[in-house]
Amino acid sequence: MSSDQKKAAEELIAKFEINQNGRRIALLGSIDEKQGILIAERTAFATESLQTLQAFHAAITRVNNLGDNDIYRWYLASSVTDNGSQHQPDLKLNIIWPCTEQHIKKYSDQILRMVTETPNIYHQYIRPYMSAKREEGRLNWVFNILEGRTEQEDVILRDAGHGPEDAFLMLPDLNWDRKTMGSLHLLALVQRRDIWSLRDLKKRHIPWLRYLQQRVLEATVNVYPDLEQDQLKLYVHYQPTYYHFHIHVVNVMLEAGTTQATGKAFGLENIISQLETIAGDEEAGMADVSLTYFLGEASELWTDLYALLKQGQEPKLNL
Structure with missing residues (x-):
């Protein structure tokens, strides 16, 4: 993807409020030598302010185009952690534009x-x-x-x-x-x-x-x-x-x-x-x-x- 295409993709993504159902993982471990299960679930994306959306946009890097058809576009991207390091592609991004x-x-x-x-x-x-x-x-x-x-x-x-x-x-x-x-x-x-x-x-x-x-x-x-x-x-x-x-x-x-x-x-x-x-x-x-x-x-x-x-x-x- 060219720099212009990446910029265009990120500009479209930044304009959307995001709602997502949680993703869960279940970890088997132990506490005091007794087995237990820890269930971790991502919370919904926070979209209560423009600053939050801008921070989300700033955290998206390495946007790769997976395809497009008519009004539908889809991408893989990486997010940046709080310490500035980059994840491997961990975001699946879909854009419907212009939507009905x-x-x-x-x-x-x-x-x-x-x-x-x-x-x-x-x-x-x-x-x-x-x-x-x-x-x-x-x-x-x-x-x-x-x-x-x-x-x-x-x-x-x-x-x-x-x-x-x-x-x-x-x-x-x-x-x-x-x-x-x-x-x-x-x-x-x-x-x-x-x-x-x-x-x-x-x-x-x-x-x-x-x-x-x-x-x-x-x-x-x-x-x-x-x-x-x-x-x-x-x-x-x-x-x-x-x-x-x-x-x-x-x-x-x-x-x-x-x-x-x-x-x-x-x-x-x-x-x-x-x-x-x-x-x-x-x-x-x-x-x-x-x-x-x-x-x-x-x-x-x-x-x-x-x-x-x-x-x-x-x-x-x-x-």
Whole structure:
């Protein structure tokens, strides 16, 4: 990275307030010859003053660009200790710029609410909402990858399957530092565009999902031979951040907070099993069942749909 690029990266980073869930380590030791466990967890970044943010900015050195795609950029950097020495790269930095109002809502501190999306709510409100969001250009970064314009050096697998509807590719998630196996996080993006979320999955897709599952597991352990298939977890999000079907592949040991919590992450194996037990013909599927998940109170789906339904009012989704 050139000095100008580094300066630009640091200037962008310095403008952001930072919120982060804690990272923990557990140390086994002893006190008075009796074993004990010390659990250490990083506190949240302090952002209460401009001086604090400036100090954080001043402590960032050796900013290395890992990649960029559309409005998303990600970096590895080192921090400086109080005595002036430098760490090895110990900061993973992501920038979303310019961000949308939905990004701001997603990353804002907010109360979470559990909601139940019935088949009727899905068809009447959520499906049109998905369609509107897809038309806003929010999938540009996905199509950049699928169509070979960006991040091609990061793709670890392209699988053509038995035809266009089977094809998918895999690459590291932007939140992974790409070296720590305990926090491995990959994405499998399907080429087909008719499946926006798990709601589009039907009984006839079961063989395809089984194929995806097996190929993703095989490819991951081939690329990262220190891992075995039973050390991997495959899931999809609902509601997802973007409406193009993709599978998250993570190390089972990864602690990722709410992104893997009940009400957000739906295990791929469990989805397949649910499809197998749904009554009906090959067109029956996940659009025919109720799904319970959580939303933040800042979410448009909460403020303009579920909060109003809860009060017996007419939803006001801007579709």
